[in-house]
Amino acid sequence: MSATATAPSGDNYLNHEKGLWSWLTTLDHKRIGILYMISVMVFFLLGGIFAMLMRTELIAPGRTIMGPETYNRVMTYHGTIMVFMVIIPGIPAFLGNFIMPLQIGAKDVAFPKLNLISWYCLMVGALVAFTSLFYNGVDTGWTFYTPYSIRTHTGVTFMVLGAFIMGFSSILTGLNFIVTIHKLRAPGMTFWRMPLFCWGLYSTAIIQVLATPVLAITLLLIACERILGVGIFDPTLGGDPVLFEHFFWFYSHPAVYIMILPAMGVISEVITAFSHKTIFGYKAIAFSSIGIAAVSFFVWGHHLFVAGQSEVAGIIFSFITMLVGVPTAIKVFNWTATLYKGSIEFKPPMLFALGFLFLFTIGGVTGIMLATIALDVHLHDTYFVVAHFHYVMVGGTLMAIMAGFYYWFPKIFGRMYNIFWARITFVLIFVGFNVTFFPQFILGAMGMPRRYYDYLPAFTSLNRISSIGAYTIGLGFLIALIVILQGIFGGEKASANPWGAKTLEWSTVSPPPHDNFVTEPIVTAGPYEYR
Amino acid sequence: MAHTKAAAEAHGHGEHGGHIIVPMSSYVKVLIALLILTALTVAVARPVSGFDAGIFNTLIAFLIATVKASLVLAIFMGLKYDKKLNLAIFLTGVFFLLVLLLFCVLDIYTRVHVQSTL
Numbered sequence: 001m002s003a004t005a006t007a008p009s010g011d012n013y014l015n016h017e018k019g020l021w022s023w024l025t026t027l028d029h030k031r032i033g034i035l036y037m038i039s040v041m042v043f044f045l046l047g048g049i050f051a052m053l054m055r056t057e058l059i060a061p062g063r064t065i066m067g068p069e070t071y072n073r074v075m076t077y078h079g080t081i082m083v084f085m086v087i088i089p090g091i092p093a094f095l096g097n098f099i100m101p102l103q104i105g106a107k108d109v110a111f112p113k114l115n116l117i118s119w120y121c122l123m124v125g126a127l128v129a130f131t132s133l134f135y136n137g138v139d140t141g142w143t144f145y146t147p148y149s150i151r152t153h154t155g156v157t158f159m160v161l162g163a164f165i166m167g168f169s170s171i172l173t174g175l176n177f178i179v180t181i182h183k184l185r186a187p188g189m190t191f192w193r194m195p196l197f198c199w200g201l202y203s204t205a206i207i208q209v210l211a212t213p214v215l216a217i218t219l220l221l222i223a224c225e226r227i228l229g230v231g232i233f234d235p236t237l238g239g240d241p242v243l244f245e246h247f248f249w250f251y252s253h254p255a256v257y258i259m260i261l262p263a264m265g266v267i268s269e270v271i272t273a274f275s276h277k278t279i280f281g282y283k284a285i286a287f288s289s290i291g292i293a294a295v296s297f298f299v300w301g302h303h304l305f306v307a308g309q310s311e312v313a314g315i316i317f318s319f320i321t322m323l324v325g326v327p328t329a330i331k332v333f334n335w336t337a338t339l340y341k342g343s344i345e346f347k348p349p350m351l352f353a354l355g356f357l358f359l360f361t362i363g364g365v366t367g368i369m370l371a372t373i374a375l376d377v378h379l380h381d382t383y384f385v386v387a388h389f390h391y392v393m394v395g396g397t398l399m400a401i402m403a404g405f406y407y408w409f410p411k412i413f414g415r416m417y418n419i420f421w422a423r424i425t426f427v428l429i430f431v432g433f434n435v436t437f438f439p440q441f442i443l444g445a446m447g448m449p450r451r452y453y454d455y456l457p458a459f460t461s462l463n464r465i466s467s468i469g470a471y472t473i474g475l476g477f478l479i480a481l482i483v484i485l486q487g488i489f490g491g492e493k494a495s496a497n498p499w500g501a502k503t504l505e506w507s508t509v510s511p512p513p514h515d516n517f518v519t520e521p522i523v524t525a526g527p528y529e530y531r
Numbered sequence: 532m533a534h535t536k537a538a539a540e541a542h543g544h545g546e547h548g549g550h551i552i553v554p555m556s557s558y559v560k561v562l563i564a565l566l567i568l569t570a571l572t573v574a575v576a577r578p579v580s581g582f583d584a585g586i587f588n589t590l591i592a593f594l595i596a597t598v599k600a601s602l603v604l605a606i607f608m609g610l611k612y613d614k615k616l617n618l619a620i621f622l623t624g625v626f627f628l629l630v631l632l633l634f635c636v637l638d639i640y641t642r643v644h645v646q647s648t649l
Contacts (some may be wrong), residue, residue, distance in 0.1 A: 210627050242642075246635045297627055301634060310641035313634065 012414065016514040027112035030512060033098030034412075035119050040094055041481075043085035043126070048474060050078035055436075055470035058463050061455055068453040072139035073154075075451060079142030080159065084166050085126055087397050088255065091262035092208075093118070093173055095404045096201045098412060100177065102505035102512060103195045105186025105521040110179040114172050121169035129162025131155065141451060143252070146233035146244040150225050157226050160219040167216040170258070174208030177201050186504070188523035195503045195527040196285055200265020203289040207254045207261075207296060215251035218244065242308045249300035257296040259393060260360075261289055263400030264331055267353050270403045271335050273501040274350035275342025278528045281334035288327035295324050302371050306380045314373055321371035328364055332357065347499070348422035352403035355430045359395025363388060366441070381451075384444025387437045395433060402429070402480065409487060410494030414511040417487030425480040432472030439466045503527045551612040561606045568599050 013030040023031060053074050057064045066074065101109055109115050132138050132155025140149045140156060149156050181202050185194070222244075224230045231237020233244040264285075272279040279285065301309060301317030309317075335357060344350065366388040370376050379385060402425075410416050439462040444450075448459050455463065497506040504527070508517050572595050575582050584591055605611040610618055 210624060214631065240639070242638070243635060246631075246638065250631050297630060298634075301638070304638075308642070310638050312641040313638040316637070317634075 011513050012509070012511040013514050014414075014511055025116070027108070027116055028514060029097050029101050029109045029112065029115060030412075030516075032112075032115050032119055033094055033096075036089055036094040036097060036122075039119070039122060039126075040086055040090050043081050044477075047078055047081035047086055048477065050074050050081065052470060052474055054078060055467040057453070058455070059467040060464070061457055061460055069139065071453040072141075072451075073137035076138045076141050076159075080129065080138070080163070082393075083142050083255075084129075084163050085122070087259045087393055088170060089122060089173075090259075090397065090401050091266060091404065092177070092201055092204055092258070093122070093169070095266065095401070095408065096177065096197075096204075096262060097173075099408055099505055100198055100201055101180065101184070102411075102508065102516055103198055103503055103527075104181065104184065104189050105504050105517065105523060106180060106184035107515050107517075108184075109176050110183055111176050114176055118169040118172035118176070121172065122166055125162045125164070125166030125169065127162070128165055129159050132158035132162070143248060144219070144222060145248075146222065146225075146239075146241045147235060149222055150234050157223050160222050164216050164219045164223075167212045167219075170208045171212045171216075174205035174212070177205040178209065181205075186521045186523055189504075190523075192283070192286075193523055193526050194286075195265075196268035196279065196282070196289075197262070197265035197503075199286040199289050200262045200268070203293040204258050204261045206290075206293050207258050211251045211254040211258075211297070214247060215255075218247040218251070221247075242304065245304050245307050245309075246300070249303045250297075253300040253303065254293075254296040256389075256392065257292055259397045261292060263356070263397045264289065266400045266404035266407070267335060267356050268331075269501075269503065270349045270353040270407050271338050272528045272530070273407070273499050274345045274347055274353070275339055276345070276500065276530050277338060277342040278526075278530050279334070280337035280340075281330070282526070282528070284330050285334050288330040291327035292324060295320065295327070299324060299371075302376070305373055305376045318371055318373045322368060325364065325368050332361060332364075346423075347406075348417075348419060348426060349403045349407035349499075351423060351426040351430075352399050352406065355426065356396060356399040356403060359391050359399060359430075359433065363391030363393075363395050366391065379444055381449055382444035383440040383448045383450055386450045387440035387444060390433075390437045390440075394437075399429075402426075405484070407499070408505075409484070410498050411505055411510050411512070413488050413491070414494055414509075415487055415491035416494045416498065417483050417491050421479060421483045425476050425483060428476030428479065429473055432469050432474075432476055435469030436466050436473060437469070439463075439469075502529055551609070553606065553609070553612070557606055561602050564602060565599055568595050571595055 013028055016028070017026070023035065026032060026035075053065070054071070057066055057071055057074075097109070097115065101107070135155030135158060136153060138154050138156055138159045139152060140154075144156065144160060149160075181194070181198060221230075221232050225232055225234060225237075225239075229237070231239040233239040233241050235241060268279060268285055299317060299321040301313055302321045305314050305318075366384070370379060370385065370388060406417070406422055443459055443462050443466075446459065448455055494510050496508065496510050499506075504521055504523065505512075507521065572592060574580050575584075575588075575591055575595075577583050577588060604621065610621060
């Protein structure tokens with residue numbers, strides 16, 4: 001890919017305007033990306049603290065540091081914060097906002113004001129959700145299953161209204177990205193010259209726009225049921241609680257792909273950049289993103305195998321769920337083929353990308369296991385499921401967030417972080433992750449139920465190992481925070497393209513100027529023309 | 532400049548050749564149609580008029596609502612005058628809504644008729 005060269009003028013998006021007010025009212029996609037970055041990091045810290053509290057409670061059977069009611073609340077806040085406030089906005093809203101317009105050669109997103117509103121929706125939604133803390137907390141888990149969520153005397157109404165508002169953040173971001181990718185690509189930037197990160201974001205945006213409204217309405221129905229006593233999901237009022245699960249998972253399963261598709265985009269960028277090699281199967285990876293997005297709408301019923309759903313529906317959902325493995329495997333095989341005979345550099349982003357490949361594959365394969373009805377009947381609601389989705393969400397998405405953050409850090413801040421300590425964070429997070437969650441596969445297979453406050457003495461050793469692993473992850477992320485802050489405030493100045501990558505964002509100065517490029521880029525080749 | 536061109540297209544001056552200004556009379560006609568259809572919805576509601584089409588009650592109400600929604604989409608929201616791509620995007624949303632309803636109905640009806648062994 002070639003683009004018009006840019007000359008440093010000293011002006012960049014960080015110093016273009018000054019003062020807190022300029023940040024809170026900014027329409028610059030890069031600054032909005034930074035606002036998302038700060039919010040997501042704060043929410044991640046909160047969600048992480050709740051995770052540490054849970055693992056500390058589970059370090060031994062019986063009461064350790066809290067009672068069962070408190071445990072239920074801690075578990076709920078960990079899940080809701082991590083899903084709605086960290087992983088869903090993590091890559092699209094932070095990295096996507098910052099990087100995507102640069103990658104397609106645009107000055108900004110299509111609707112800058114809508115972009116800022118979407119950040120405020122996340123903030124207001126989070127505020128409303130946290131108001132539930134003053135109303136006895138929430139103890140339903142992040143899935144708000146009925147009829148319990150209708151009857152519990154806790155702050156469920158605030159939490160679901162908060163999630164409802166946060167949903168608008170997701171919808172508006174998705175809408176903005178679809179229009180931006182369709183309308184604002186630079187001259188010569190055809191769809192087939194778009195970096196795969198943009199393809200990942202585009203597929204994600206389709207899901208965000210199509211699925212999130214269903215969750216919004218479902219959560220609103222819970223609020224209506226709690227406030228007005230309308231009988232939609234409550235069986236005592238003639239409602240159907242399984243219908244709630246249908247509605248909820250119609251969004252929440254595709255939401256898993258909202259979390260993982262942009263992560264896959266990041267991995268495509270990082271693997272090709274640090275293998276210094278053209279990506280293998282560009283079109284196959286691009287189409288598989290769209291394929292995953294499409295299939296994701298037909299598989300939600302695998303969450304309901306033992307919820308009272310009919311056997312006919314269960315068999316159909318089981319079969320379709322297996323199909324997701326096809327486009328996903330296409331990606332994994334293509335990434336592996338890209339590595340083959342590449343000049344691989346084990347820089348921190350690449351380490352996290354390779355960690356992603358390893359962990360996500362385990363998460364994916366165990367997902368196929370759980371899609372098999374006969375097996376799921378036994379493993380459903382055990383720690384096997386907890387381990388599976390953490391391998392996908394943490395081993396997949398969070399590893400990709402770290403890979404992407406370390407990859408684009410010099411572009412975002414114009415500075416370089418400490419490579420040695422960044423590698424240490426990878427080792428701690430990767431080892432800690434496996435020590436935490438692999439024992440949970442065994443615990444689940446042994447029959448330990450998820451969401452329980454207590455367990456049998458036979459499960460003690462594995463739970464203890466799991467908790468020690470969690471502390472190791474915590475230490476890893478704490479060091480990562482220090483590495484990031486040290487890089488931002490005291491890191492060495494980075495060149496425009498320190499990794500020798502080929503996509504368009506690396507052709508502008510670091511940090512980028514307010515308008516992204518000094519002169520309009522003209523694209524004449526594909527995104528990964530290494531050799 | 533790519534942005535200038537894109538902005539122009541976004542405002543309807545792009546490939547399909549200019550922004551269509553819908554005459555006021557069309558809006559008025561649609562408004563009248565919507566009011567009549569609303570009155571019809573009320574008229575065919577059993578508690579109000581005593582009209583009873585049995586199992587078709589809901590179907591009739593849905594049909595009227597669909598016609599009303601189509602009028603709003605086509606005229607008020609301009610889908611009739613837009614590029615066909617916009618119609619395709621809208622129909623994609625409808626398709627996925629049907630997927631949701633289809634699978635929920637499939638579950639509910641097979642749940643009633645098949646004895647579960649789970």
